Amino acid sequence: MKLKEVSKEELYRCSYGCAGCASVLALRLTLKVLGENSVFVVPAGCISTVSAYYPQAPFFVPMTVMAFAATAAALSGISAGFKRRGREDIHVVGFAGDGGTADIGIQALSGAIDCGYKFIYICYDNEAYMNTGIQRSGLTPYGATTTTTPGRCFENRPKKDMLRIVADHGIPYAATACISYPLDFMRKVEKASKINGPTYIQVLVPCPTGWGFAPDRAIELGRMAVESGMWNLLEFENGEFHTTYTPRHKRPVAEYFEAQTRFRQLSPEQVEAIQREIDSRGAPGSS
Amino acid sequence: MTTMVLSGNEACVEGALRSGVRFFAGYPITPSSEIAEEMARRLPALGGKFIQMEDELASMAAVVGASLAGLKAMTATSGPGFSLMQENIGMAVMLEAPCVVVNVQRAGPSTGWATWPAQGDVMAARWGTHGDHPAIVLTPWSVKESFELTVRAVNLAERLRTPVILLSDAIIGRLREKVDLPPSVPVVDRPRPAMAPDHYRPYAGGPDGVPPMADFGTGYRWYATTTTHNERGYPVGVDAAAAEGLLKRLHSKIHDHQDEVVLTEGRWLEDSEVVVVAYGSVARSALAAVKQARSRGLKAGLLRLVTLWPFPSQLISQVAQRIRGLLVAEMNMGQMVEKVREASCGASEVWSVARFNGQYLMPEQILDKLEEVRRAWR
Numbered sequence: 001m002k003l004k005e006v007s008k009e010e011l012y013r014c015s016y017g018c019a020g021c022a023s024v025l026a027l028r029l030t031l032k033v034l035g036e037n038s039v040f041v042v043p044a045g046c047i048s049t050v051s052a053y054y055p056q057a058p059f060f061v062p063m064t065v066m067a068f069a070a071t072a073a074a075l076s077g078i079s080a081g082f083k084r085r086g087r088e089d090i091h092v093v094g095f096a097g098d099g100g101t102a103d104i105g106i107q108a109l110s111g112a113i114d115c116g117y118k119f120i121y122i123c124y125d126n127e128a129y130m131n132t133g134i135q136r137s138g139l140t141p142y143g144a145t146t147t148t149t150p151g152r153c154f155e156n157r158p159k160k161d162m163l164r165i166v167a168d169h170g171i172p173y174a175a176t177a178c179i180s181y182p183l184d185f186m187r188k189v190e191k192a193s194k195i196n197g198p199t200y201i202q203v204l205v206p207c208p209t210g211w212g213f214a215p216d217r218a219i220e221l222g223r224m225a226v227e228s229g230m231w232n233l234l235e236f237e238n239g240e241f242h243t244t245y246t247p248r249h250k251r252p253v254a255e256y257f258e259a260q261t262r263f264r265q266l267s268p269e270q271v272e273a274i275q276r277e278i279d280s281r282g283a284p285g286s287s
Numbered sequence: 288m289t290t291m292v293l294s295g296n297e298a299c300v301e302g303a304l305r306s307g308v309r310f311f312a313g314y315p316i317t318p319s320s321e322i323a324e325e326m327a328r329r330l331p332a333l334g335g336k337f338i339q340m341e342d343e344l345a346s347m348a349a350v351v352g353a354s355l356a357g358l359k360a361m362t363a364t365s366g367p368g369f370s371l372m373q374e375n376i377g378m379a380v381m382l383e384a385p386c387v388v389v390n391v392q393r394a395g396p397s398t399g400w401a402t403w404p405a406q407g408d409v410m411a412a413r414w415g416t417h418g419d420h421p422a423i424v425l426t427p428w429s430v431k432e433s434f435e436l437t438v439r440a441v442n443l444a445e446r447l448r449t450p451v452i453l454l455s456d457a458i459i460g461r462l463r464e465k466v467d468l469p470p471s472v473p474v475v476d477r478p479r480p481a482m483a484p485d486h487y488r489p490y491a492g493g494p495d496g497v498p499p500m501a502d503f504g505t506g507y508r509w510y511a512t513t514t515t516h517n518e519r520g521y522p523v524g525v526d527a528a529a530a531e532g533l534l535k536r537l538h539s540k541i542h543d544h545q546d547e548v549v550l551t552e553g554r555w556l557e558d559s560e561v562v563v564v565a566y567g568s569v570a571r572s573a574l575a576a577v578k579q580a581r582s583r584g585l586k587a588g589l590l591r592l593v594t595l596w597p598f599p600s601q602l603i604s605q606v607a608q609r610i611r612g613l614l615v616a617e618m619n620m621g622q623m624v625e626k627v628r629e630a631s632c633g634a635s636e637v638w639s640v641a642r643f644n645g646q647y648l649m650p651e652q653i654l655d656k657l658e659e660v661r662r663a664w665r
Binding site for chain 1: 314315317320327328337339343367371397398401
């Protein structure tokens with residue numbers, strides 16, 4: 001996929017997303033790849049909230065809001081229904097947040113990968129429950145404050161490695177992406193759409209409201225996350241992990257932390273420890 | 288006495304901490320999240336434990352677990368989360384694990400109209416979990432009462448070894464009012480076994496039907512079980528009398544203490560022709576409406592249900608015999624009105640004024656209905 005091939009058609013528009021919302025951008029780009037022959041399942045979260053204010057109806061494709069815990073289970077049902085009707089050409093897409101994926105939704109996701117029906121599950125990862133007022137999730141990174149991990153009680157657990165979790169299910173295709181690398185993300189969506197089975201893409205979407213940075217800096221923050229090694233652009237295919245983008249210049253993680261407010265309670269020693277941890281990481285997928 | 292300006296949710300935290308709650312497990316959901324956030328901020332300093340769980344099933348399960356471990360435990364949620372907790376609330380009833388569940392109601396069903404206020408969960412609070420089970424449900428009408436009823440909920444849970452539900456709503460949870468907080472509150476601890484471990488029968492009711500509860504890890508080996516069990520905590524097998532005895536005791540331990548559990552507030556009940564029955568935030572409107580009605584010469588009174596369940600049938604029945612009409616005001620499609628009709632048993636007329644569009648039931652609407660009742664009686 002090349003930039004000039006990207007559709008100009010907007011199948012998601014005029015939402016109530018916060019200024020600078022990268023989750024909305026991820027959804028727009030997804031629909032540019034998949035087109036109108038797709039149906040969406042969206043659980044509780046930012047996207048269902050910002051898409052459901054009368055009179056705006058930002059989705060120009062069918063969408064159902066599903067119980068928080070049940071996104072992937074609903075995908076299995078829809079996909080099986082389409083299979084029965086001989087309509088496997090329709091893209092069945094789940095679009096859930098990090099909490100809806102890694103916490104309350106993980107059982108349904110695990111079950112659905114096991115069921116094996118064809119769907120694309122996209123986790124828009126803004127690293128906390130932003131819609132309900134910035135509470136931590138299983139994908140909040142170590143060191144971040146949220147309203148339920150305030151001040152010195154900052155998040156003290158590492159971010160769950162969802163890519164490895166789904167990979168260990170033997171999923172045919174899974175990937176991580178970041179909104180600051182749109183072509184990389186869209187290529188992955190395109191690839192997933194061509195696979196006859198469950199697929200998973202986790203896209204990092206920096207959140208101005210929850211992370212504490214100006215609304216015009218989401219793309220910059222995403223780049224900093226990748227350049228600092230806090231986030232990696234990976235694929236899991238045919239049982240193997242590989243990196244799809246390696247930043248030319250590495251950036252100290254301290255710069256990424258300084259660009260937002262949620263890490264500001266970390267001492268220089270703690271930042272140094274995180275830097276050492278990043279530097280010591282092996283190849284993608286290795287433990 | 289300390290005077291503070293608090294929201295209903297904050298007052299709830301204040302009441303919980305002062306009555307000894309030292310464990311909170313929860314999951315974000317508007318309009319209850321402030322309770323979790325405040326607990327996250329304050330519990331560590333008190334040596335307590337806050338855990339954010341992966342969902343509401345887990346929250347409720349963790350609360351039951353902490354209760355078995357000997358801590359006073361609480362969670363808070365709203366509609367969809369309350370639905371997810373229901374199975375484990377039933378477990379807490381059967382295990383007789385003291386705990387408090389706060390439901391800050393929002394407009395449902397399902398995701399509903401997030402997060403506009405409603406009182407649609409009054410029956411879910413009573414019958415949300417399956418099977419014949421008792422329920423204690425308290426509903427505050429002010430910030431101050433959010434504080435007081437949380438204290439009461441914690442104490443009742445401990446005293447009677449049962450889950451207690453505090454049914455707040457989006458209006459009360461987020462309302463800010465001045466509250467005078469007392470220097471101390473009554474604190475009740477669960478009954479604990481006086482006998483040696485060898486003689487401990489975990490589900491033997493004792494004189495008031497409440498079995499003493501041994502904290503896990505204190506040398507008492509017992510099965511906390513959700514299966515229908517005998518006094519020793521073992522499955523009843525084919526013993527029908529034991530099965531019946533368990534259910535009867537689970538109910539009677541609450542119904543025999545109605546005087547401690549059932550709270551109501553009456554105004555002008557003695558000289559009224561029509562009495563407005565209301566609860567929670569709507570009772571504020573109802574009081575204003577009743578006052579205006581009286582100034583217009585209509586003999587109106589107010590019966591405020593502080594405890595929704597067990598339902599004060601006897602009181603309603605007594606009031607119904609003295610007056611001409613009961614008007615039930617509530618923010619749902621008319622749920623408690625049926626219960627009031629049943630209790631009045633034809634002794635008085637029963638009218639309903641219900642609003643279920645996410646908007647507050649205003650005094651004018653209740654007043655209009657009172658006028659309608661008056662016109663009907665002319």
